[in-house]
Amino acid sequence: MQVELTxxxxxQYYCEGFIALGPITTPEDLSRVREIYDELFASRAEFGRDLSFDLAGDSEEKPTLPQILSPSDLRPELKETLLYANAKRIVGQLLAEADPMIGDHAILKPAxxxxxxxxxxxxxYWNPAVTYNSMSIWVPLQDVGVEQGCLHFVKKSNRWEVLPHQPIGNNPKTHGLELAVPIDAEWEVVPCPLVAGGCTVHHNRTLHYAPANASHIDRRALILMGGAECRPYPGVRRYEWQERQAEANAPAS
Ligand SMILES: O=C(O)CCC(=O)C(=O)O
Known part of the structure; x- marks a missing residue:
């Protein structure tokens, strides 16, 4: 099974900043990925705070949005799966790159x-001195609707500059970021429910969010990221939110 984009x-990806696709892997492959994913989250405490943390808060006991960075470095067999091969194909087709680079992370929304x-x-989240042309391929490992916390996108926001952000809850100790300007009623927001092993693909500037998980099943999502070579940002740009986070999290001297 090889994914070919039409x-x-x-x-649509270039015009609207995202697309939603059906399954990009087989049930067997997905089931193997899910098994590895669950093992990773079961042992996340071992990975250290550089690789595993609460994106939305700072609770080690009961994180509300646990995230693991670079799961395929922790479990290299993920790179051998059909899911990763097809994610790479998608990036390759969207960027016309034969061998695009690819990284990954995983976000769990507990039931x-x-x-x-x-x-x-x-x-x-990234280096303000650099311009990116990259994308995230967001893969739920079970069916996901609005109730479980599927992604929502603002159509055509991929054409915008980076808007002002702040750490979640305006607490600089938090890893995650949130938009620091109000949502405009004119923005066209599109929810993207998916079947297990389907995916959305969004550009690095596309505005997106996912609601809380109000259901009784964990929402497991694996996110593969790919991109073309970066270029220097034409001009000067500072991300004050990153500076506040760096200061708040610097070791006390
Ligand atoms: O999984 C989520 O809730 C958020 C994912 C996300 O923000 C992303 O993939 O860029």
Whole structure:
């Protein structure tokens, strides 16, 4: 099974900043990925705070949005799965790159108390001196609707600059970011429910969010990120929110 994007899907990604796809892997492959995913989250305490933390708060006991960075470095067999091969194909087709680079992370929204992932643009997390052309392929490992916390996107926000952000709850000790300006009623918000092993693909500037998990099943999502070579940002840009986080989290001297 090899994923081939249609011309319409490629055009929609560039025009609207995201696309939603059906399954990009087989049930057997997905089941193996889910098994590895669950093992990773069961042992997340061992990975240290550089690789595993609460994105939305600072609770070690009961994180409301636990995240693991680079799961395929921790479990290299993930790289051998059909899911990763097809994610790489999607990036390759959207960027016309034969061998695109790819990284990953994983976000779990626990059943019943998984926090919302606030509105944000991924680029707000990255180096302000650099311009990116990258994308995230967001794969739920079970069916996901609005009740479980599927992604929602603002159509055509991929064409915007990076908007002002702040740490979640305006607490600089928090890892996650949220938009620091109000949502405009004119923005066209599109929820993207998916079947297990389906995916959305969004650009690094596309505004997105995911509601809390109000259901009784954990929402497991694996996110593969791919991109083309970065270029220097044309101009000067500072991300004051990153500076506040760095200061708040610096070791006491
Ligand atoms: O999984 C989530 O709740 C958020 C994912 C996200 O923000 C992303 O993939 O860029």
């Amino acid at each position: 011309k319409e899907q490629v055009a 019943g108390y998984g926090a919302p992932t606030p509105w944000h643009q991924d680029e707000a």
